Amino acid sequence: xxxxxITIAGLGLIGGSLAKAFRRTNPGFEIIGVExxxxxxxxxxxxxxxxxxxxxxxxxxxxxxxxxxxxxxTPVSGIPGxxxxxxxxxxxxxxxxxxGSVKVRIMEEAARILPKDICFIGGHPMAGAEQxxxxxxxxxxxxxxxxxxxxPPGTPEEIRKSLELLIASTGALPxxxxxxxxxxxVGSVSHLPHIIAAALVNTVREADGPDRAxxxxxxxxxxxxxxxxxxxxxxxRDICLSNKEQLMPLLAGxxxxxxRFGRALECNExxxxxxxxxxxxxxxxxxxxxxSLYLLPCYEVYVDVEDKPGIIGQVATLLGNHNVNIKxxxxxxxxxxxxxxxxxxxxxxxxxxxxxxxxxxxxxxxYKR
Numbered sequence: 459x460x461x462x463x464i465t466i467a468g469l470g471l472i473g474g475s476l477a478k479a480f481r482r483t484n485p486g487f488e489i490i491g492v493e494x495x496x497x498x499x500x501x502x503x504x505x506x507x508x509x510x511x512x513x514x515x516x517x518x519x520x521x522x523x524x525x526x527x528x529x530x531x532t533p534v535s536g537i538p539g540x541x542x543x544x545x546x547x548x549x550x551x552x553x554x555x556x557x558g559s560v561k562v563r564i565m566e567e568a569a570r571i572l573p574k575d576i577c578f579i580g581g582h583p584m585a586g587a588e589q590x591x592x593x594x595x596x597x598x599x600x601x602x603x604x605x606x607x608x609x610p611p612g613t614p615e616e617i618r619k620s621l622e623l624l625i626a627s628t629g630a631l632p633x634x635x636x637x638x639x640x641x642x643x644v645g646s647v648s649h650l651p652h653i654i655a656a657a658l659v660n661t662v663r664e665a666d667g668p669d670r671a672x673x674x675x676x677x678x679x680x681x682x683x684x685x686x687x688x689x690x691x692x693x694x695r696d697i698c699l700s701n702k703e704q705l706m707p708l709l710a711g712x713x714x715x716x717x718r719f720g721r722a723l724e725c726n727e728x729x730x731x732x733x734x735x736x737x738x739x740x741x742x743x744x745x746x747x748x749x750s751l752y753l754l755p756c757y758e759v760y761v762d763v764e765d766k767p768g769i770i771g772q773v774a775t776l777l778g779n780h781n782v783n784i785k786x787x788x789x790x791x792x793x794x795x796x797x798x799x800x801x802x803x804x805x806x807x808x809x810x811x812x813x814x815x816x817x818x819x820x821x822x823x824x825y826k827r
Contacts, residue, residue: 473531474595
């Protein structure tokens with residue numbers, strides 16, 4: 459399939475970054491933007507990312523009709539409405555794809571709503587940032603990040619391959635998964651941690667006194683495991699409701715483990731308490747890219763840089779020239795909740811602060827953790 463025109467419905471962080479990535483790597487594309495926010499539409503037109511911009515898909519109907527691929531980059535709750543509208547607009551053979559973090563329900567909605575001659579392939583880029591909206595979007599957001607695709611059975615090879623190649627052109631790493639497998643895996647390693655982080659924060663909030671001593675005493679460990687509790691509440695409400703079938707048994711598992719620990723603690727069963735921690739440590743120690751270095755106190759700087767020859771060397775040389783020792787460097791491939799793609803582990807807080815200042819001074823987007 460030869461792709462000449464794509465439409466992106468939703469020019470927020472993800473949609474805007476897709477548009478910018480396609481503009482950079484496929485300059486011949488005609489890119490149509492659909493976005494309710496006028497300021498975002500105007501920015502995308504002014505910086506040359508999109509050729510045309512519309513407020514609604516109905517306004518963009520004629521442009522969408524001639525698009526080979528349409529990306530749905532809205533919150534999960536808005537996708538069914540878009541599917542209904544696009545089912546009446548898109549031509550036979552058009553590829554529709556989304557960027558939602560839940561796939562089974564969206565795939566079912568697409569199969570129910572869309573005509574059979576329109577191909578819907580679910581998508582989920584494992585990338586994001588702490589900021590949101592079009593101003594936060596950037597062309598290199600997806601570089602070296604996994605981008606899950608969930609083509610339904612019977613998807614023509616040419617259609618699937620065309621979308622894979624299009625996604626790969628952004629620098630992302632396409633990964634084909636079954637929708638149910640996706641929701642189970644993402645539910646356990648992304649959705650469930652958000653619930654647990656929020657529950658922990660709420661527990662501490664309720665236990666804290668008027669003097670707010672808990673907030674004053676909160677150290678790095680608490681902040682690290684609860685950082686994601688600051689995510690958008692409305693977005694996570696929609697995600698949890700959409701993935702309820704996978705989350706309920708996972709929540710039951712958490713409750714079971716906590717109940718087991720509570721019983722052991724009440725009965726002073728030291729061996730049970732130790733086993734609780736030992737089992738968790740054994741599994742955590744086997745996680746990829748997390749060797750013993752990351753289980754010790756470490757001071758990290760996240761750097762948001764383009765994937766281009768020499769970039770790691772430039773960063774390392776800059777810090778080395780100023781006597782900042784880097785203990786380790788790693789690249790994050792799954793980074794929905796991470797602010798950068800390059801992680802530098804440093805020796806102490808002073809080195810962390812110095813590296814952050816140097817990188818920021820050189821124009822890099824750098825963040826401290």
